Amino acid sequence: MTTGGVFEVQGVPSGGVNTDMLPPSRVDDLAVVEVSYADATVTLSWTALGDDFDQGGPAHYVEIRYGRHFGQLADDFHGASSVNHSQVLQGSLTSPPEPGSAQTIVILLPDRGDNVTFVFAVRMCDEANNCGDPSNIVSANLEFIPEPVYVNDTITWVIVGCALGVVIVLAAILAWFCFRKARRSKPTESTQAASGRDNTAYTV
Structure with missing residues (x-):
């Protein structure tokens, strides 16, 4: 606002200066x-x-x-x-x-x-x-957007833990079978001794 000094108003409406001529401002934050x-x-x-x-x-x-x-x-x-x-x-x-x-x-x-x-x-x-x-x-x-699906973290960790447990058990069983097979295929000391006595080159 500023001081206008001396001025003259022209073109005043017939209803006088009480007529509302000012509109609301423009909305700029819709x-x-x-x-x-x-x-x-x-x-x-x-x-x-x-x-x-x-x-x-x-x-x-x-x-x-x-x-x-x-x-x-x-x-x-x-x-x-x-x-x-x-x-x-x-x-x-x-x-x-x-x-x-x-x-x-x-x-x-x-x-x-x-x-x-x-x-x-x-x-x-x-x-x-x-x-x-x-x-x-x-x-x-207004396009349909499906709601996001949230997974319960506790259930997720339980499933992961069970899967790891199954893998560990299977690995242990496989290792045990491999160990038993290796022992069966290895000759014992008594077998080695008997083989020596049966050898014709064996001397006392």
Whole structure:
């Protein structure tokens, strides 16, 4: 803000200076908080703005539009589909909170599945239907993603321990059989002595 000095106001509306000519500011922090494939919903959140830019009381209502492609909202915001009250499962389009507060709305979407993506943009308007510029554009994918499967670590270690135990037991049994076989194939001392006495070259 700065001092204007001496100036003259021209083109004052017929209703006088009390006519509301200032729209709410542009929402610039729209974000997708959560997406539910099971419920076909998306949760949007942004910072609520004032009636006049970011000042005054809360804006009168919020307009949310969505499409399937970024260009639909970037090039023609007014031509995109508008979220109606029947699609709002949580939150309100007509009761924005105080300026600076977080506003959250859960929206029911008409479609879900493979390669189903929606883009969203919002703008806030006052009681005189002065509306701010469309917000930043966000996207939400409603493709089914399976839940991750978590394996119990205790069960995993028990299975690994049992497998190692079986391997150790089998190795011990194999070693024992090899040892017995080696002993059977080795001649004893008595056998060696008898072989010597049977030899014709043996002398006392």
